[in-house]
Amino acid sequence: MAQDDCDVVIVGAGPTGLALAVGLRLYGLRVRLLEKQDSGKREARAGIVWHRAMEVLADLGCAERFVEEGVSLDSTELFVQGRTVGVLDLTASGTRWPNPLSIEQDAVERLLAERLTEVGGAIEWSTEATAVRMAEDAAEVEVRRADGRPQTLRCAWVVGCEGSHSLVRKAAGLPFDGGPRRHLQVAQINAKVDWRLPYHGDRTYLLLDKDLSLGCAPRPGGGYRCFAFTREPDSTPLTPVTVEEMRQLLMRAAHDSDVWLTPTLPEWTNRARFQDRFARSLRSGRALLAGDSAHLWAPIGGRGLNTGLRGAHNLAWKLASVVRGWAPPELLDTYSTEQRRTALRVMRRTRRDVLESPGTWRVLLTMRLVGRHVLGTRWAADRIRGRLADLDLDHRGSPLSAHGGGDRMPDQQVWADGRAHSLHTLLSYRHWTLLSVGERPPPAPALASCSLPVTVRAVSPTHASRQLPDQSLVLVRPDLHIALQTRSPEEVTAYLGRWCTRAGAAPGQ
Template sequence: MDHAIRDIRDVVVIGAGPTGLALAVALRRYGVDAVVVDKRADSRQEPRASVVWQRALEALRDLGCADGFMAEGLPLARGEFHVAGRCVGAQEMPMEDTAFPVPLGIEQDAIETILRGRMRLWGPDVEWGTEAVGVRVGEGGAEVDLRTPEGRTRTVGCRWVVGAEGSHSLVRKSIGAAFEGERRVNLQCVQLNAVPEWSHPYRPEVTRIFINHGVSLICDPVPGGAIRLFAFLADPDPGRQEPPGRAEMEEVVARATGEEGVRLRPTEPHWANRARFHDRIAARFRSGPALLLGDSAHLWAPIGGRGLNTGLLGAHNLGWKLAAVHHGWCPEALLDTYDAEQRRTALRVMRHMRRNILELPPDRRTLAAIRLILPHVLRSERFTRRGGELLSDFGRNHRGSELSAEGRFKGRSKGGGLRPGDRVPDWDVVSETGPGRLHELLSYQRWSALVTGDGTADLRRITGRYALPVAAFRIRTDALPDGTLLLVRPDGHVGLRARATDRRALTAYLDRWSVQLRGK
């Protein structure tokens, strides 16, 4: 690298969408100098609709943003399914063992405003109108060429560069990572925010899904009595690019609901869009100091806000790992677990999206099957519980990660049903400070060693030998047997599960994933 560099930063994040902003918040909370650049002229964003699910809300709480989201969004407690003009049942959204039992409906411009406000607590705002036009990656860092709003180019040196700029990611191209996958054929999504005149009264807590032959319509409430209308249908004219007009959307809504005479009054600011989709995933999410995040790493149809939520959870996963490696607390191998974990998660989401027949336009045979089966499925407690786990993202885990380990239990019951890599539920617990909720003991700024039963002094002595910040707590809970040790990651997933007396397992885990302090 022999370019003249006058600006040196810890991290350059390219792209000021929700995932890039969330990562910047996470890094700045750890004291990492993260600059965010975006080629857009300013922060004005179309009010794209989205849903933030329960697990992502927990991640946003860790970033200090949850209160802003709760104040701005609408809690969505129920999803109603209408098939061929008839309501066939509902999926109740509330989940247990969390401070956020239901998802939120919220506009993307509000999401970005909240995240930017949080980011500015620790540093400057986004550098708007600043386009990354070149990225060069070396062993010890990267160089990023930035074109300023005045048309000049400056080069910034950085220890890390993160591509969060979307499907045409410059960072991804610079590291030579293939964007594997294909375009979805014969599928389009037409979208409009509007106040409908129809037979379904506005209920701010209810999402309605209408399924009919050749069309699937998702209707999410927004503040003020309006509805976000997302319709998935066939794409006979792929060259058609203009957003749908009111008349086209009225015809689509009538087809989906089976109701004649539907009228739509578009909202101000106006939001309408026509989109096509690709199912793609980068061959790798990391190459040395360069990392990929959000749509730069994985892309699919925007059904149910899965892209946004997967991206936010990816930022939550990457933030603490990048900070720990940057500060010298952990070896660089920790960043490889981000690549493996997030890529595995994205592949699972992608497979689920392709099989999600309830939100894709059905043919007549599929529609008949849905009419027959869906009412029984929605009455099944087992199925609705599993559906809630998938929708909330509480059912997703990192069990296959190298970062997930288990000590030897020698035939005794492991208990609790909680496995390494799982998200830790927000159980009722009793700790040294009294009764409370488990998540109140956890922190995104450190690891947490939880012991059921007696003894944490020895834990503190062991963990104190390492650079990794760890706090130890003795707890009681009906969810875990006495004598259990859980080492919980900053993002709330179990890293190590062992017997409370198994100091060898704890030491081996820390030897692998943390740097030992000198003289300790």
């Protein structure tokens, strides 16, 4: 094979493309990140990063700077037809990042770009991919620079992160099934709100009324991100959102005529309708899809950004393992199956989300009758919080999950090396971790013949743990998901043997 210009070409430098580039650079891959625009987002757009996505950002090495620039959200207060129903605590357990973060997309992209520079990567601005061609052992990407100069980039793999009109997806011949979400629209504005509800810098308000769900989330710099999901005819023109329009929606949702809005600076508004679409596969030969190129839906709950970050997190370590020659290309098929299943589950949840979907009379009546009881029940509140946080999303049923594998490994206190540790600090995105649990010496399975990077750690949980049974061996993937639970070192060796390449295999073969 001729010498490639790089290992991976990523088309599209939005949050997903940036996160993927950072993850690949952490493994030392040669990456070219192409963006046809001349700079990053200048608009606010997506506004919340949930708990699981914060763990993704921690693995990429930039969660702390997100916390510094964002607003930590502790709770959501729910109102139904002007009456308070209750307060949902958003603080989750089993993670180093117990609260979601309000932060806007222009800041998300800037912080990821800064991290990419730190790990030796760069964005190639004003560089448009115009054609993609794939062979059995490589891919070629035709690009056009700002001055119109064409260039051909040769790479081992190409990843489309450029959105719903993905050139990579079309070149790979992957259908994008689905269509418009009928009779749903969102109107958004960043503004300070003068009304009867007190401003809490860490509390979101959610107000439901007939055919209306309206939220006000604190944003960095003060004020709120106000967003209103309404049932509208699909023929309604997508005119700019006005302050008066949002004021009327707030008065209607709050059942309060004394409401005033002052836009924050720089002014930002948005009105949109949506598509629900999925690529039938996220891999075709040397081409892969991530983010909106692979799946998109209505932004109820802010799930698009978060699911894109999770997908980049899932893909980067697998693609690096294949390029490095540690694992066969079939490992990338597990990215496609796992991420499609995750995205489908997220989309179905947004369709069943009665809190942010425009309310029907039946939903409103039910919420008024039992909503306070539900939010006051620990089991129900934990379930709602787990779903919001994305911490309950698993990979059970994946070819990579065996003998109790698939769940995300929660963070918990363990003993290791004679002192207490947070378990997640003992794991790493750059390698697999084999946890030897309990009072037994660390096993010595035949890892020497395994090409995958695996670190062995002896741990003892401080409390009984379903994920860390006593005297067990627990194999944890780089992305925190459990691959295998067993008591047999031979089963660990056999599992790793299924997913590692033979010694001396050429990278990517």
